[in-house]
Structure formats: C-alpha cells, structure tokens
Amino acid sequence: MLRLSRSLRKLKLQPTLNNVQTGLKSTNITLTNTFTTSSTLLAMPRQKEGKSKQILRRKVVEKDKVKKSTGLTHYPFKKAVQNLKLEKLAPSMNHIESLHPNKLTTGVITKYSPSTENKLNDFEAFKKFQHHELFQHPVSLITSNTINIYNDFVKNLQIESKFNRKYIDGIKGAGKSTLINQALALALEEYSNDVIILHLSSADVIGNGSSDYFYNNKLELYQQPMATKRWLRKILRVNEENFKKLKLTKDISFFKDKSKIELKANQHTLYDYLSQNREINTGQPTISFQFFIEQLKDHSSKIPILISIDDFNSFSDFSITKYKSPDFKSIHIKNFELGKFLLDVASGDINFNKGGVLLAKSCDFAPQRKTTHIAVYTNEEYDPYMKYPNLDLLVAQKLSRNGGISPIKMASMTKDEVRSLLQFWKDQQVLIVREDYVKKDFNKQEEAEVNEEQTIVEVDMDKQFEKLVQSSFVVSQGNPYGILRQNLISY
Structure with a gap:
C-alpha cells in the first residue's frame, strides 16, 4: 500500500470527461477538486474461464488409536501373565516333593526346596516365557537327562574342574535351561549346600554392548564395572553362608567412602571382602575381581566351585563384541576381564581343585555359527575355509584345550x-x-424323526x-x- 500511494503521488495524468462521468454515473457525489489516476487501477481483475469449482474438503479429526488391552494391565498377553502374579491363584502343591538325589525316578514331577528356589531366583535362572506362572512354584519333570547330568556332572564335582566340563546341547525347547537348574539343585542337595555356585543366566551380557567399560592398563584388559558389580552381587547373596566360613588367604586393602579398609588374612572372611569392597563401582582400574577369583582357587580344595553359564554360544560364537576401542575398532571378547575369565574357565586354563563347568546352548543365536560346535565336537569334519562370523578358530582351539568339553545331548521325552x-x-x-x-451327518433322517x-x-x-x-x-x-x-x- 505504501508503494502504491507513492506511485499515485507521482502521477499527474488528466482524466477525460467521459472517464469521470462513467466512473461517477451511479453516485450523487459532486466533485469539486480534480484528481488523477491511471488506467491500470480501473482495469477489472482477470477471471478464470468457465465456472469455478468448489472443492469441499471434509475435515478429518484424528482419533487416538485404541490399544487392545485386557483392562488389568497395559502389557500384551505374554508379558501380562508374568506381571499379574497369577501363580498366587494356582492350586496348592503340598503333595509335590522336592528334587533330591535319592529320589530320581523318571516321570515324576518335582519342585525345588524353598532355599534352592530363592537362590535360583536370585540368579534369574528361571527364564521368561517358560510358563512358570502356571503354578505356585516352579516345577520340573525328572527325565533321563536329569539322571545323566547327575551321574556325569554333579557326582564329579570332587575332581578338578578342567576334567569336569560339560556342554548341554539340544534343539529349541528341549529343556536345556531347566536341566541347568536341576543340576544346581542336585548339587546343593548332594553336598548339603557346601558348594559355591557362580551362575550366569545369559552370557550375552558380556559382549552385547549394554555395559560401561574402560581400559585397565595394569591388566591390559577392558573392565565392565556395571556387569561385574551386578554379577558379584548375585553371587554374594546366593553364597553368603559359605563366604562367611572362608577366611582370606592374603591381606587386602581398599578404599571405601574415602577411608582405607584393611582386611587381614585368616581373620576376615571372603564375605567381609565382597560386602565392603566398592572399588568396582568407582569406574577406576581395580583388581577386585581378580583377587576374588584367586581366593576361590585357594579354597577350591575344601569346597567345590560350580560355574554354570547359560546361552554360552551367544558369547563364544559372537567373539567380536559390539564395543569399540578408541580407534573405533571392534573389541574381541578375550580383551575383556569377564570375557577372558569365562574363556579360561571353559577351556580349563583356570582350574579349581574341586568343581565343574556346566555350559548350555541357546538356539536363539545364529545357528550357522560353528565356533562352539567345532570346539565341542572335535571329531566332526568342518569346512576349513570358514571364517568369522561362522568360525573363530582361535576361540575354538582355546575351548578344546585340556581334554576338551564333553557334550550332553538332550534326549526327547518318552x-x-x-x-x-x-x-x-x-x-x-x-x-x-x-x-x-x-x-453331523445331515443325510441321515434318523435325527428328524418323531422321537423328541x-x-x-x-x-x-x-x-x-x-x-x-x-x-x-x-x-x-x-x-x-x-x-x-x-x-x-x-x-
């Protein structure tokens, strides 16, 4: 509008009488002053040819999508049955006996003793989607696999761990995780709870990139404070009674809340060390886990050390982890403190005077990868030209040391x-x-007879x-x- 007014001021065109008369024909206003204008302002606006179309657009009101739910929880069905505590509504199980080595009869349903069940819960040994919520307490069926694991593994916990290494193999849903739980329960009953258990519910947590990590220059290994702390916390809860009986074999000192704590050998216990040591939480290089393993090795002549690892192939078959080094290269599993420990235990390089190593396969992780399979079944032929990810030859060769790992194939139920x-x-x-x-056979007329x-x-x-x-x-x-x-x- 400002530009238009300025242009009008500069124009000094004299209008004709006809233009003025035609422009003011329909008005009664008398003009006393003359004014100037241009022809472009008097031009009619150009219209489109034809009739203009009116488009009626319906206003769409977006409604929130209604989520299907039972009304009791926002979880889907499979997760809802785990969170609704349906096991509290299940019938009583007082007539079901606990699993015990002296009562191993195939075809018998058993439950776990209260103390054993609590320990397995602490280790998160009862996995999801196994329908444990159907009953008041987790149950298991004694099969031929139960008797085999008892005779071939549990009874051999009195020998060196490197000679008592087993790998549970089988198809999906065969009950491999349940067999591990049965082995742990039988070991606790066989040795009257005088056995130290280090159970890892899934080895996938070591290399899946879910934990913080840093490099320890002294150990030349990467440490994972969060994963190590959580595992040690579970180990402490389950083995608290036994740790209170085990005296330290060496002096150790560490800082807690900016104060130095010194523990003396033959005076303080392993429970004192694990319950007070918080150096692993600081995110600083430490040898806390290494000292704990050395103490277990020193006491393994008195008490068996049982190490069980579920989903082991998710760890060994995926030896290149999702973690990155400072130069942004993937880190091998052997360069982690926990990863090296599991490999050394599974290969027998870390040996306990009494104990055993129980590994289990998971069918949820890349069945085409053959690293663990070749390490366990050394007599089978394989393609020598296989490369990673299908085969990590260095890991396979390490696992086959010290006589190799004996497989336990799951038998089907009768x-x-x-x-x-x-x-x-x-x-x-x-x-x-x-x-x-x-x-119904509608051709028959017998149904339509008079008989009512x-x-x-x-x-x-x-x-x-x-x-x-x-x-x-x-x-x-x-x-x-x-x-x-x-x-x-x-x-």
Missing part, C-alpha cells in the same frame, strides 16, 4: 513322561481336556485324555516346548 506331565497339568487345572468334535427325546451321550474323559497324550507325543516328538504349543492351557 510317551510315559509326556503322560505324567499332562496328568500333572490336568490335576493342577491347567490342561483343558475337551470333547471330540463330531460332524434326546439321548445324552456320555463322554469318556479318560479316553479323551489318552487321545490328547497320543497326539501331543506324536506332534511334539517329546519336545516340552512343542507340548506347550500343542495343548490348550489356562491360567
């Missing part, structure tokens, strides 16, 4: 064992046994249960995970 498991589910009101669906009386057909539920046992065994081939997927269960 039909009698399947029947015992389903019978227990039925007694606990978990298994739903339904009637057979019979398709309806005959009630009695269904033999025992026969139905036997059919369910037969179908479950055939479809799943004795696989516990397949039996769960085959049958209809209720919480």
Whole structure:
C-alpha cells in the first residue's frame, strides 16, 4: 500500500470527461477538486474461464488409536501373565516333593526346596516365557537327562574342574535351561549346600554392548564395572553362608567412602571382602575381581566351585563384541576381564581343585555359527575355509584345550513322561481336556424323526485324555516346548 500511494503521488495524468462521468454515473457525489489516476487501477481483475469449482474438503479429526488391552494391565498377553502374579491363584502343591538325589525316578514331577528356589531366583535362572506362572512354584519333570547330568556332572564335582566340563546341547525347547537348574539343585542337595555356585543366566551380557567399560592398563584388559558389580552381587547373596566360613588367604586393602579398609588374612572372611569392597563401582582400574577369583582357587580344595553359564554360544560364537576401542575398532571378547575369565574357565586354563563347568546352548543365536560346535565336537569334519562370523578358530582351539568339553545331548521325552506331565497339568487345572468334535451327518433322517427325546451321550474323559497324550507325543516328538504349543492351557 505504501508503494502504491507513492506511485499515485507521482502521477499527474488528466482524466477525460467521459472517464469521470462513467466512473461517477451511479453516485450523487459532486466533485469539486480534480484528481488523477491511471488506467491500470480501473482495469477489472482477470477471471478464470468457465465456472469455478468448489472443492469441499471434509475435515478429518484424528482419533487416538485404541490399544487392545485386557483392562488389568497395559502389557500384551505374554508379558501380562508374568506381571499379574497369577501363580498366587494356582492350586496348592503340598503333595509335590522336592528334587533330591535319592529320589530320581523318571516321570515324576518335582519342585525345588524353598532355599534352592530363592537362590535360583536370585540368579534369574528361571527364564521368561517358560510358563512358570502356571503354578505356585516352579516345577520340573525328572527325565533321563536329569539322571545323566547327575551321574556325569554333579557326582564329579570332587575332581578338578578342567576334567569336569560339560556342554548341554539340544534343539529349541528341549529343556536345556531347566536341566541347568536341576543340576544346581542336585548339587546343593548332594553336598548339603557346601558348594559355591557362580551362575550366569545369559552370557550375552558380556559382549552385547549394554555395559560401561574402560581400559585397565595394569591388566591390559577392558573392565565392565556395571556387569561385574551386578554379577558379584548375585553371587554374594546366593553364597553368603559359605563366604562367611572362608577366611582370606592374603591381606587386602581398599578404599571405601574415602577411608582405607584393611582386611587381614585368616581373620576376615571372603564375605567381609565382597560386602565392603566398592572399588568396582568407582569406574577406576581395580583388581577386585581378580583377587576374588584367586581366593576361590585357594579354597577350591575344601569346597567345590560350580560355574554354570547359560546361552554360552551367544558369547563364544559372537567373539567380536559390539564395543569399540578408541580407534573405533571392534573389541574381541578375550580383551575383556569377564570375557577372558569365562574363556579360561571353559577351556580349563583356570582350574579349581574341586568343581565343574556346566555350559548350555541357546538356539536363539545364529545357528550357522560353528565356533562352539567345532570346539565341542572335535571329531566332526568342518569346512576349513570358514571364517568369522561362522568360525573363530582361535576361540575354538582355546575351548578344546585340556581334554576338551564333553557334550550332553538332550534326549526327547518318552510317551510315559509326556503322560505324567499332562496328568500333572490336568490335576493342577491347567490342561483343558475337551470333547471330540463330531460332524453331523445331515443325510441321515434318523435325527428328524418323531422321537423328541434326546439321548445324552456320555463322554469318556479318560479316553479323551489318552487321545490328547497320543497326539501331543506324536506332534511334539517329546519336545516340552512343542507340548506347550500343542495343548490348550489356562491360567
């Protein structure tokens, strides 16, 4: 508007009489002063040819997506059953006996003693999505695998650990993690709790990049304070009673809250050391974990040391971790303090006078990687041209030292064992046994006869249960995970 007014002031054009008359024909105003204007201002605006179209646009109101929920929790179904504490509503299990070495009979359902169950919970040994929430307490079925692990591993905890190394192998859902729990429970019962257990529920936490880390120049290794602290805290809770009995074999000093603490040999215990030492939390280079392992080696002649590692192949088959060095190169698992310890224990380079090493496979991690498989099954042929990630030859060669690791292949459940498991589910009101669906034959006219009386057909539920046992065994081939997927269960 300002530019237009300035341009109008500069214009001094004399309008014609016709223009003035035509422009003021419809008005009654008398002009006393003359004014100037331009022809461009009097021009009519250009219109588009044809009729203008009006577009009616509907105003769309975006509504929030309604999330499907049970109304009891915001979790989906699989996670909801774990968070709703449904095991508190399950029937009583007073008639179920605890797992004990003197009562190993195949086909028998057992539970864990209260102290053993608490220890397994501290180690997070009961994994998710194993349907432990179906019952008041976790249960397990004694199978031929249970007897094998007891005879081949638990009884041998009195020999050197490098000669008692086992690797549990099997297909998905065969019960490998459950077999580890049974082995730990049997070891505690066999030695009256006089056994030190170092259990790692998943070795994937070592190299998956979920922990902080820094380089220790003295050890020439990377340390992971958060992962080490959490594992030591679990170890301390589970083995508290035994640690209080073990005296330190060496003097040790460390700082706690800016004050120096000195622990004397043969006076203070290993519990005093682990409960007071907080150097691992400071994020500074320390030898706290190394001192703890040395103490275990010194006491291994008196008490067995049992080290169990679940999902071991997620650690050994993925030897190149997700951590990066200062030059942004991936770090090998052997360059970590915890990683080197697990490799040394699994290979027998770290040996305990009494004890054993129990490893288990997980089918959730890249089955095409063969590092652990080649290390365990040394007699099998393999492609010598395989390279990482399918094979890390240095790790495979290290694991095969000191006589190698003995495999324990999981055997499938027998039909009698399947029947015992389903019978227990039925007694606990978990298994739903339904009637057979019979398709009506509409060609028969017998149903439409005058007889109005309806005959009630009695269904033999025992026969139905036997059919369910037969179908479950055939479809799943004795696989516990397949039996769960085959049958209809209720919480």
